[in-house]
Amino acid sequence: MIVELGHFALVLALMVALVQSTVPIAGVYRADGRMQAVGVPAALTQLLLIGLSFAALTYAYVVSDFSVVNVFENAHSDQPLLYKYTSVWGNHEGSILLWVLILALFGGLVAAFGTNLPQRLKALVLSVQGWISVAFIGFILGTSNPFARLDPAPFEGRDLNPILQDIGLAIHPPLLYLGYVGCSISFSFAVAALIDGRIDAAWARWARPWTLAAWVFLTLGIAMGSYWAYYELGWGGFWFWDPVENASLMPWLATTALLHSAVVMERRDALKIWTVLLAILAFSLSLLGTFLVRSGVLTSVHTFAADPTRGVFILLILCAFIGGSLALFALRAGSLTPGGIFAPISREGALILNNIFITAATATVVVGTLYPLVLESLTGAKISVGAPFYNLTFVPVVAPLLVLIPFGPLLAWKRGDLRAAAERLTLAFGLSILGTIVVLAFVGVSQALALLGVWVGLWLMVGAFAELAARIKLAQAPLSESWRRLVGLPRSTFSTALAHSGVGIMVLGIVSASVWSGEDIRSMTVGETATIAGYEITLDGFRSGRGPNYEEASAQLTVRRDGRVIAVMSPSKRFYPARDTQTTEAAIETRGFSQIYLSLGDIAEGGTTVRIFWRPWVTLMWWGAVVMSIGGALSLTDRRLRVGAPRPARRRRLAPAE
């Protein structure tokens, strides 16, 4: 009964979404406040119904109700409880239901907490959210119904894909979906503004927090996915430029640009066209990502099932939303009143430069992701676009942007002073050069480009705090005065510094882990010792055991440094009989920010192949993402209004001649 109730709730949610997508917008056109107000209860009941539906499916998983096809195909009664929960979205149908649940959650939040939104805007935003809901609930009920039943019920399920039986599945998809779907809110705001024909600083004030929240979740979700792939797949790599990874990177890049544009709009009433276009682009790229991953165009661990009808359905959704919103943009963009004016050298100008760089970088990823697909469908030729392509396109586009980042926050609004900004960065520049020399002393000059990378990382980390130092008059005023100013600073200033230094930390981690990594693949017999980066790793023996739904064979290896035991590591291989599948469980030992990474090949008589990786400073990459997210979250907690005080014109003579 609970399962069927969940099914009915989902069907009813579709109807409520239909109401939500028509009545409020009709109210806007008829200028009727009562019809506009229908959006709020519709969004809230929709959230309730989809929540009910999701809870019913979760219940079916937890009690192993194999009369539900979806449960039968993706669960096993012997799974630990956590994986029974995560199995709910460890498959196509359930993951789309999670997608819709989060969509309804965001819609519900706008309805419940958007009390200070203008009523017209709120009604339009909720209607646009309703369209997205209708499309995706329709997709679920039409092609991917998780509530299909089996009678008689099989006794045992087919188990979840063993690679997904990991804590990562509990974290990565929900975070990523919060990010993807969060983009739908800024999209709805943008489309609502286009329909309404009005967009101003107040609009940005309401739209910014949603974009920021989506960006924070996307950042964490991608970082988590990267770390998961790193430790689960057993190849010691952290980013493969796989189309599925790109699918999440593209919206992240667009959202990053959107975030910066929205700030300009809120403070300065400028960059309206950019903001609206980027909002549409960010959500379109989220949809494209969903299409690539869910349609079966790409085969990977994310493709739970390849089914052409699903692909066609998502493609239709994609065309309707992207095509529709871009057409609306083309019709209405001209009517958006241009906002504040500014000089080329100014904070606004710097942010436009930022947008151009990021958009170009996004374009390289889009090309690299779609070109192989298009080529294959036209000529049948299979090519793979990987790191070499992106090293030649993405990296050169992003590198100058990274160097320029510290300048941005130091420029004043409306008209800035490049020389003054450069002067304030002298100290940061000196420090970063010093740091690079220290690194040079340790590793030598073997990799000139890598040293450049290290410098960029350090430059970002130090340079990010230059604005802070300038604003509190560090070293120019007495310390007590600086401290007083520091305490008085709005939190959003810290958030900028943190987020930008997070980028630096990440760059440092990526450069170091890619360039100075050690790697050794060898077959070892019991008692044999391998050496990597000064660590001696001895194979002690093997053990076998049983988990709840798998059998496990593990090796035990002792890690020593200068004869002292540092760690005992046991990488293993697991066999899941229900799926007849084997997985590799790597063992990772973290030393500071560096990691020793072991993964097993086949175990034979008294020996095995061991992949040994040394990844120096590798965790910095993920810590960088965490620091970026903390920066974003900090800004989110700062609920105060953002005012961009322009530099008055009379001081223009101080600026360099243009």
Next chain:
Amino acid sequence: MNSLILWVVMAGVAAGVTAVILIPLFRGRTGVDSGSAERAIYRDQLEELEREVERGLIGPSEAEAARVEIARRVMHLETRSDAAAAGVRAGRLRLAGAGILLAPLAAFGLYVLLGSPNLPDNPQAARIDTPVEEADMATLIGRVEQHLADNPDDGRGWEVVAPIYARFGRFDDAAEAFAQALRVLGPTAAREANVGEALVWANGGLIVEPARDAFTRALELDPANIRARFYLARALEQDGRDDEAVEAWRALLDDAPPEAAWTAAARASLTELETRLGLAPSGPAQPPGPTAEDMAAAQELTVEEREDMIVGMVEGLAARLEDEPGDVDGWTRLIRSYVVLDQRDQAVGALGRARVALVDDEAGLAAVDAMARELGLQDATEPAQ
């Protein structure tokens, strides 16, 4: 009963949801928004500006410039908001209300199309507790499987579940279960023959290499084992070693009691071989002698049961294919089984039905035709082009 509660709960949810959504339509006429929320934002911005000036974060001249800008935006807002329209006709409102009322009805309609309201929840824990008499076969097998996964050394359990697998057409599982029983309980001629026989079933009647090995091992343990001799004779025939097959059939029939069910199949094979080779037909089997015959009689019961079982299984398979005509493997297995049972007419009939059923499945049709050619069924049934 259960499903009645479901309908009541669904109706309650639908009614509640509809009522909540309708509420705004029954409120008094609310004023149409005229930019007050926007003005509030700009007012907040001005206050924020004052605070920043007080804290010395912005100089007075910058603050003044910002103030001018914000004021300009507020003025822009004033010029826009006058456009707000007046009233709405009540008809529109009624239309919206009717649309909302339609939603739960449409939901019920769609649910009836998609849902299975009469199917109760079926959690695994509840099914483990159902008494044996009420449990369905799948549940019982599941229980035994779970028991065997935990106690893989329960040889009796394996021996119990294996024939049940066979009855359900899960021949591969049956072969594995017989092999497990053999591993745990130790080899006997009967157990080796069990494994061999299950492998033969799993391969649609073909005596494959591992099955042949199993029968050979059975004969090493007991040279008189009827089943092993029966299938090895078939194997000789299958290999085209007709002379040796005739020898084997004759020897087998000499040792067999005449009333044994399987002797009919053996005798039919023998007669066919003899006519093909132009040999004089053998006489009816000798009446069985006293001591060796007792052993054969003991064996014979199980062989008879087994023949019945094969016939039953083939009938089950044929019935299932009526429901699932797209199953290529099923068709090939059925046709092979008829050939093995010497029911050539049935085999030809099944081939015809398979061709009709698989008319849209090119690969499946090719597979069935290839097998028919191999079994020599092709000529009789070549469809008219």
